Amino acid sequence: MTKETLNxxxxxxxxxxxxxxxxxHINFMGYxxxxxxxxxxxxxxxxxxxxxxVFLAFLLGFCVDIFSDSGxxxxxxxxxxxxxxxxxxxxxxxxxxxYQSIKFNQIDFxxxxxxxxxxxxxxxxxxxxxxxxxxSKILLILQKTLFSGIFTIILCxxxxxxxxxxxK
Amino acid sequence: xxxxxxxxxxxxTFLVFLLLFGLSLFFTIQSHSYHKSKYIHSSNLVTGGVYQxxxxxxxxFNLTNENKALLEExxxxxxxVYNLDLDTVNIQIDSIKLDSAYKFRTAQVFxxxxxxxxxxxxxxxxxxxxxxxxxxxxxxxxxxxxxxxTSQNFSSVLSILNTRSRINAQLKKTNHIGSxxxxxxxxxxxxxxxISKFAPLAIGDTIVTGGQSTIFPKGVLIGTVxxxxxxxxxxxxxxxxKLFNDMTNIGHVYVVENLxxxxxxxxxxxxxx
Numbered sequence: 001m002t003k004e005t006l007n008x009x010x011x012x013x014x015x016x017x018x019x020x021x022x023x024x025h026i027n028f029m030g031y032x033x034x035x036x037x038x039x040x041x042x043x044x045x046x047x048x049x050x051x052x053x054v055f056l057a058f059l060l061g062f063c064v065d066i067f068s069d070s071g072x073x074x075x076x077x078x079x080x081x082x083x084x085x086x087x088x089x090x091x092x093x094x095x096x097x098x099y100q101s102i103k104f105n106q107i108d109f110x111x112x113x114x115x116x117x118x119x120x121x122x123x124x125x126x127x128x129x130x131x132x133x134x135x136s137k138i139l140l141i142l143q144k145t146l147f148s149g150i151f152t153i154i155l156c157x158x159x160x161x162x163x164x165x166x167x168k
Numbered sequence: 169x170x171x172x173x174x175x176x177x178x179x180x181t182f183l184v185f186l187l188l189f190g191l192s193l194f195f196t197i198q199s200h201s202y203h204k205s206k207y208i209h210s211s212n213l214v215t216g217g218v219y220q221x222x223x224x225x226x227x228x229f230n231l232t233n234e235n236k237a238l239l240e241e242x243x244x245x246x247x248x249v250y251n252l253d254l255d256t257v258n259i260q261i262d263s264i265k266l267d268s269a270y271k272f273r274t275a276q277v278f279x280x281x282x283x284x285x286x287x288x289x290x291x292x293x294x295x296x297x298x299x300x301x302x303x304x305x306x307x308x309x310x311x312x313x314x315x316x317x318t319s320q321n322f323s324s325v326l327s328i329l330n331t332r333s334r335i336n337a338q339l340k341k342t343n344h345i346g347s348x349x350x351x352x353x354x355x356x357x358x359x360x361x362x363i364s365k366f367a368p369l370a371i372g373d374t375i376v377t378g379g380q381s382t383i384f385p386k387g388v389l390i391g392t393v394x395x396x397x398x399x400x401x402x403x404x405x406x407x408x409x410k411l412f413n414d415m416t417n418i419g420h421v422y423v424v425e426n427l428x429x430x431x432x433x434x435x436x437x438x439x440x441x
Contacts, residue, residue, distance in 0.1 A: 051184050055188065130196050131286070
């Protein structure tokens with residue numbers, strides 16, 4: 001248990017630092033930035049205390065917000081996806097989730113992609129909607145969500161494949 | 169009573185979610201109003217420190233370009249000084265006699281963003297170097313932004329690439345004034361609005377700061393006219409301004425203090441009676 005807690009704490013800090021120091025400055029094609037720090041929320045152990053999880057997600061988003069001077073947009077998006085995550089777990093993994101025994105490095109590629117994409121797009125949509133905060137620019141919001149979302153999904157899949165602990 | 173407690177316990181995740189979501193909305197709305205983003209900004213001790221370490225590593229890769237920029241600026245200043253035809257031998261520099269209106273301090277940019285709709289920079293000077301809110305920030309090429317928050321060692325700067333930024337600007341050749349805003353579309357262009365349709369505009373005209381605010385001196389370079397059209401009201405031009413500064417690559421900046429700001433402001437303040 002302690003080892004797992006330490007692992008989660010280390011992941012929290014490392015993901016924030018990597019996000020604010022590297023991935024916030026990519027600006028591919030001028031404005032496309034991946035937000036890979038939400039891997040923390042996506043891969044958080046499913047059988048844990050939900051209240052604590054929502055709170056940790058808030059803390060994560062809040063830290064990224066302070067670093068990137070963006071008010072509370074990341075925090076709002078993170079809290080939301082943390083709260084609605086069980087719905088998507090049930091939707092993608094079905095019966096496996098009911099036994100609360102998902103191992104994220106053992107699931108197959110298709111359902112992993114569905115699960116990742118759903119959470120990432122919801123996160124990006126909320127984040128950009130709050131950041132731009134202007135309903136007349138809905139097209140800009142959707143455009144940014146789509147392009148950044150695709151970038152984030154690709155990077156998240158690559159990172160989880162690279163750092164998975166499955167040894168052959 | 170028992171039922172209320174049970175209700176809270178049963179729905180505690182939802183209540184925590186609502187509370188935290190409300191809190192983040194509050195912070196978001198705070199950050200959208202000028203001078204109210206007091207709580208969350210990257211000029212605090214922890215984030216400033218992290219950016220300082222990262223910048224310490226990163227700045228070495230940029231030294232060649234920094235040197236070129238400094239050399240270019242030196243060349244420009246030298247050509248002004250030697251062409252002034254001053255009696256350089258007999259100049260007496262006396263700090264008491266110098267009645268300068270503006271004071272310049274140098275600073276280094278630790279963090280710069282230009283891909284959001286509200287962009288900020290973080291610089292490595294703060295309260296300890298007497299940087300205060302509402303000081304202007306410029307480079308040798310043009311304006312960068314306005315200091316919005318300060319901590320002991322760092323300051324955050326509202327970039328001109330920010331939907332909340334509004335800077336007094338004018339045409340260099342005439343005195344027609346307008347406001348410089350940003351429509352979030354490109355980091356290369358800003359927009360000059362509210363400029364009278366009687367202004368003699370031409371593509372390539374230089375736009376400079378207006379000197380009507382107490383933040384920037386008059387005549388700091390901004391950019392050139394790229395295109396212009398009449399706005400929807402029909403009375404004013406909307407000018408697309410190509411910025412002189414490459415806002416995506418800013419290393420060293422100057423912070424401008426207007427020493428007469430309080431005097432001007434107290435004069436302009438409407439009387440209460």
